[in-house]
Amino acid sequence: xxxxxxxxxxxxxQEGANSTLRxxxxxxxxxLQWFHQNPWGQLINLxxxxxxxxxxxxxxxxxxxxxxxxxxxISSSQTTDSGVYFCAVSGNEKLTFGTGTRLTIIP
Amino acid sequence: DAGIxxxxxxxxxxxxxxxxxxxxxxxxxxxxxxxxxxxxxxxRLIHYSYGVKDTDKGEVSDGYSVSRSKTEDxxxxxxxxxxxxxxxxxxxxxxxxxxxxxxxxxxxxxx
Numbered sequence: 036x037x038x039x040x041x042x043x044x045x046x047x048x049q050e051g052a053n054s055t056l057r058x059x060x061x062x063x064x065x066x067l068q069w070f071h072q073n074p075w076g077q078l079i080n081l082x083x084x085x086x087x088x089x090x091x092x093x094x095x096x097x098x099x100x101x102x103x104x105x106x107x108x109i110s111s112s113q114t115t116d117s118g119v120y121f122c123a124v125s126g127n128e129k130l131t132f133g134t135g136t137r138l139t140i141i142p
Numbered sequence: 143d144a145g146i147x148x149x150x151x152x153x154x155x156x157x158x159x160x161x162x163x164x165x166x167x168x169x170x171x172x173x174x175x176x177x178x179x180x181x182x183x184x185x186r187l188i189h190y191s192y193g194v195k196d197t198d199k200g201e202v203s204d205g206y207s208v209s210r211s212k213t214e215d216x217x218x219x220x221x222x223x224x225x226x227x228x229x230x231x232x233x234x235x236x237x238x239x240x241x242x243x244x245x246x247x248x249x250x251x252x253x
Contacts, residue, residue, distance in 0.1 A: 036201070068242060078232065078244040121184060123242075128173055128192065129200060130242060134184040 037062045041122055041133035048112055049141055056107040056136045058122030066130065067098050069107050070121040078121075081107070112140045145169050146245035148233050154251045161220040163248050165233030167213075173236040174216040176200075176208065178229040179247075185232065191216055192238075223252040 038061035048054055060067075069081040082089050082096040084105065089096055093113075098105040109116055117140045123130040145168030155161050165174060175190040177200075187200030189208040197208050205227060207219045220227055233245040 066240070070244075076230065076247050078247075080241050080243060083241045123185075128236070128238065129187055129190060129198075130175075131187075131201075132177075132185040134182065 037064065037124055037126060037131050039122060039124055039131055039133035041120075041136050043136060044134070045137045045139075047139045047141065050112055050114060052112050052140075054109045054112060054138065056109075056120050056122075056138075058105040058107070058124075058133055060103050060105075060122075060124045062103075062126060064100065064124040064126050066123075066125045067100075067105055068123050068130065069096055069105070070123065071116075072119040072121065072135070074118055081120075109138075112138075114140045114142055116140050146233060146235055146243060148231075148245040148248045150248060151246065152249045154253060155223050157224060157252055158222050161223050161250065161252075163218045163231055163233075163250070165216045165218070165245060167216075167235045169235060169237075169243075170213060171235040171237045172213075173238055173242075174210065175234040175236070175242070176206075176216065176218045177232045177234060178202065179232060180229050188218065188231075220250075223250075225252050228252045 040059045067085045086100045093110045095108045119135040121135045123132045147166045176188040177185040186202045191197045191210040231248045236242040
Protein backbone atom coordinates (compact mmCIF):
# COMPACT_ATOMS: atom_id res chain seq x y z
CA UNK A 36 0.00 0.00 0.00
CA UNK A 37 0.85 3.67 -0.14
CA UNK A 38 3.35 4.88 2.45
CA UNK A 39 2.91 8.32 4.01
CA UNK A 40 5.64 10.15 5.90
CA UNK A 41 5.15 13.40 7.73
CA UNK A 42 7.80 15.75 9.03
CA UNK A 43 8.72 17.04 11.47
CA UNK A 44 7.13 14.72 14.05
CA UNK A 45 7.09 17.50 16.64
CA UNK A 46 7.21 21.27 16.37
CA UNK A 47 7.19 23.84 19.17
CA UNK A 48 6.75 27.49 18.21
CA GLN A 49 6.11 30.85 19.77
CA GLU A 50 2.77 32.47 19.08
CA GLY A 51 2.97 34.55 15.91
CA ALA A 52 5.55 32.34 14.17
CA ASN A 53 5.07 30.68 10.80
CA SER A 54 5.44 26.96 10.12
CA THR A 55 5.65 24.49 7.27
CA LEU A 56 4.57 20.87 7.63
CA ARG A 57 5.51 18.30 5.01
CA UNK A 58 3.84 15.13 3.74
CA UNK A 59 5.64 12.71 1.43
CA UNK A 60 3.86 9.79 -0.20
CA UNK A 61 5.13 6.78 -2.07
CA UNK A 62 2.75 6.41 -5.02
CA UNK A 63 0.38 8.28 -7.29
CA UNK A 64 -2.72 9.49 -5.50
CA UNK A 65 -6.04 11.00 -6.53
CA UNK A 66 -6.99 12.09 -3.04
CA LEU A 67 -4.96 14.01 -0.47
CA GLN A 68 -6.38 15.66 2.61
CA TRP A 69 -5.02 17.55 5.60
CA PHE A 70 -6.64 17.26 9.03
CA HIS A 71 -6.19 18.97 12.36
CA GLN A 72 -6.84 17.01 15.55
CA ASN A 73 -7.40 19.39 18.43
CA PRO A 74 -6.40 18.63 22.04
CA TRP A 75 -9.92 17.25 22.68
CA GLY A 76 -9.50 14.64 19.95
CA GLN A 77 -11.77 16.17 17.35
CA LEU A 78 -10.62 15.68 13.74
CA ILE A 79 -11.28 18.62 11.44
CA ASN A 80 -10.79 18.51 7.70
CA LEU A 81 -8.60 21.43 6.61
CA UNK A 82 -8.05 20.84 2.89
CA UNK A 83 -8.94 18.44 0.14
CA UNK A 84 -5.97 19.02 -2.15
CA UNK A 85 -4.86 16.22 -4.53
CA UNK A 86 -2.97 18.85 -6.55
CA UNK A 87 -2.40 22.59 -6.71
CA UNK A 88 -2.65 25.24 -4.03
CA UNK A 89 -5.45 26.32 -1.72
CA UNK A 90 -5.73 28.93 0.99
CA UNK A 91 -8.10 29.35 3.90
CA UNK A 92 -7.30 32.30 6.13
CA UNK A 93 -3.94 31.80 7.80
CA UNK A 94 -3.63 28.29 6.42
CA UNK A 95 -2.59 27.26 2.94
CA UNK A 96 -1.58 24.01 1.30
CA UNK A 97 0.28 23.00 -1.82
CA UNK A 98 0.46 19.55 -3.38
CA UNK A 99 2.98 18.68 -6.09
CA UNK A 100 1.56 15.36 -7.20
CA UNK A 101 4.31 14.65 -9.75
CA UNK A 102 6.92 14.88 -6.98
CA UNK A 103 4.73 13.13 -4.41
CA UNK A 104 4.64 15.66 -1.62
CA UNK A 105 2.35 18.18 -0.01
CA UNK A 106 3.05 21.14 2.26
CA UNK A 107 0.81 22.77 4.85
CA UNK A 108 1.66 26.36 5.78
CA ILE A 109 0.46 28.00 8.96
CA SER A 110 1.12 31.72 9.29
CA SER A 111 0.94 33.90 12.40
CA SER A 112 0.37 30.88 14.66
CA GLN A 113 -2.15 31.07 17.47
CA THR A 114 -2.48 28.85 20.54
CA THR A 115 -5.64 27.39 19.02
CA ASP A 116 -3.49 25.96 16.21
CA SER A 117 -1.98 23.50 18.67
CA GLY A 118 -2.70 19.85 18.09
CA VAL A 119 -1.74 17.14 15.65
CA TYR A 120 -1.82 17.66 11.89
CA PHE A 121 -2.41 14.61 9.71
CA CYS A 122 -1.94 14.10 6.03
CA ALA A 123 -3.98 11.33 4.38
CA VAL A 124 -3.77 10.01 0.84
CA SER A 125 -5.38 7.41 -1.37
CA GLY A 126 -5.44 6.07 -4.90
CA ASN A 127 -8.91 4.65 -4.32
CA GLU A 128 -11.50 5.18 -1.58
CA LYS A 129 -9.30 4.00 1.29
CA LEU A 130 -7.38 6.85 2.89
CA THR A 131 -3.98 6.06 4.41
CA PHE A 132 -2.85 8.39 7.17
CA GLY A 133 0.59 9.54 8.15
CA THR A 134 1.56 9.48 11.83
CA GLY A 135 1.15 13.24 12.11
CA THR A 136 3.02 16.35 13.19
CA ARG A 137 2.39 17.49 16.76
CA LEU A 138 2.35 21.29 16.85
CA THR A 139 2.59 23.16 20.14
CA ILE A 140 2.15 26.94 20.12
CA ILE A 141 3.49 28.70 23.19
CA PRO A 142 1.87 32.00 24.23
CA ASP B 143 -20.72 20.13 11.22
CA ALA B 144 -21.16 16.89 9.33
CA GLY B 145 -24.10 14.93 10.72
CA ILE B 146 -22.24 11.99 12.25
CA UNK B 147 -23.12 10.48 15.60
CA UNK B 148 -21.10 7.73 17.28
CA UNK B 149 -22.38 5.66 20.18
CA UNK B 150 -21.37 4.89 22.79
CA UNK B 151 -18.81 7.65 23.22
CA UNK B 152 -17.10 5.88 26.12
CA UNK B 153 -17.19 2.23 27.12
CA UNK B 154 -15.30 -0.05 29.46
CA UNK B 155 -15.76 -3.76 28.84
CA UNK B 156 -14.22 -7.03 29.94
CA UNK B 157 -11.96 -9.26 27.87
CA UNK B 158 -13.93 -11.81 25.90
CA UNK B 159 -17.19 -9.89 25.72
CA UNK B 160 -18.74 -8.73 22.42
CA UNK B 161 -18.93 -5.01 21.78
CA UNK B 162 -20.79 -3.07 19.09
CA UNK B 163 -20.10 0.52 18.16
CA UNK B 164 -22.64 2.41 16.09
CA UNK B 165 -22.12 5.16 13.56
CA UNK B 166 -25.14 7.10 12.34
CA UNK B 167 -25.07 9.71 9.57
CA UNK B 168 -27.70 12.16 8.34
CA UNK B 169 -25.85 13.14 5.14
CA UNK B 170 -26.87 10.19 2.94
CA UNK B 171 -23.22 9.71 1.95
CA UNK B 172 -22.30 6.52 0.14
CA UNK B 173 -19.01 5.75 1.92
CA UNK B 174 -18.60 5.04 5.62
CA UNK B 175 -15.42 4.06 7.42
CA UNK B 176 -14.19 2.80 10.77
CA UNK B 177 -10.70 3.81 11.90
CA UNK B 178 -8.82 3.18 15.11
CA UNK B 179 -6.29 5.58 16.55
CA UNK B 180 -3.39 4.45 18.71
CA UNK B 181 -0.27 6.30 19.87
CA UNK B 182 2.51 6.07 17.31
CA UNK B 183 0.25 4.67 14.58
CA UNK B 184 -1.94 7.55 13.54
CA UNK B 185 -5.30 6.41 12.18
CA ARG B 186 -5.63 2.96 10.66
CA LEU B 187 -8.54 1.74 8.59
CA ILE B 188 -10.45 -1.23 10.03
CA HIS B 189 -13.32 -1.66 7.55
CA TYR B 190 -15.23 0.51 5.16
CA SER B 191 -18.53 0.41 3.29
CA TYR B 192 -19.34 1.65 -0.20
CA GLY B 193 -23.08 1.02 0.00
CA VAL B 194 -25.78 -0.93 1.80
CA LYS B 195 -24.51 -4.45 2.44
CA ASP B 196 -21.25 -3.62 0.60
CA THR B 197 -18.21 -3.68 2.84
CA ASP B 198 -14.49 -4.32 2.54
CA LYS B 199 -11.54 -4.84 4.84
CA GLY B 200 -8.96 -2.28 5.79
CA GLU B 201 -5.43 -2.79 7.05
CA VAL B 202 -6.33 -3.88 10.61
CA SER B 203 -9.55 -5.87 10.19
CA ASP B 204 -8.69 -8.99 12.24
CA GLY B 205 -11.03 -9.37 15.22
CA TYR B 206 -13.60 -6.94 13.81
CA SER B 207 -16.74 -7.31 11.74
CA VAL B 208 -19.08 -4.70 10.27
CA SER B 209 -22.59 -4.43 8.96
CA ARG B 210 -24.49 -1.84 6.99
CA SER B 211 -28.16 -2.65 6.57
CA LYS B 212 -29.20 0.98 6.04
CA THR B 213 -27.46 3.88 4.34
CA GLU B 214 -27.33 5.85 7.56
CA ASP B 215 -25.95 3.20 9.94
CA UNK B 216 -22.58 1.43 10.01
CA UNK B 217 -21.93 -0.94 12.90
CA UNK B 218 -18.55 -2.15 14.11
CA UNK B 219 -18.51 -5.33 16.20
CA UNK B 220 -15.70 -6.76 18.26
CA UNK B 221 -16.68 -10.41 18.47
CA UNK B 222 -14.59 -11.12 21.59
CA UNK B 223 -12.85 -8.04 22.89
CA UNK B 224 -9.14 -8.20 23.74
CA UNK B 225 -6.89 -5.73 25.52
CA UNK B 226 -5.16 -4.95 22.21
CA UNK B 227 -8.45 -3.50 21.01
CA UNK B 228 -8.36 -0.77 23.62
CA UNK B 229 -8.32 2.29 21.40
CA UNK B 230 -10.16 5.31 20.15
CA UNK B 231 -12.49 4.43 17.29
CA UNK B 232 -13.50 7.00 14.70
CA UNK B 233 -16.27 6.72 12.17
CA UNK B 234 -15.99 8.75 8.97
CA UNK B 235 -18.18 9.45 5.96
CA UNK B 236 -17.57 10.58 2.40
CA UNK B 237 -19.61 11.21 -0.71
CA UNK B 238 -16.76 9.55 -2.63
CA UNK B 239 -13.55 10.86 -4.12
CA UNK B 240 -13.47 13.96 -2.01
CA UNK B 241 -13.63 15.31 1.53
CA UNK B 242 -13.98 12.85 4.39
CA UNK B 243 -15.64 13.89 7.65
CA UNK B 244 -15.06 12.30 11.05
CA UNK B 245 -17.30 11.65 14.00
CA UNK B 246 -16.23 12.61 17.50
CA UNK B 247 -14.77 9.24 18.43
CA UNK B 248 -15.58 6.36 20.77
CA UNK B 249 -13.16 5.61 23.59
CA UNK B 250 -13.08 1.85 24.27
CA UNK B 251 -11.20 0.28 27.16
CA UNK B 252 -10.96 -3.52 27.41
CA UNK B 253 -9.95 -4.71 30.89
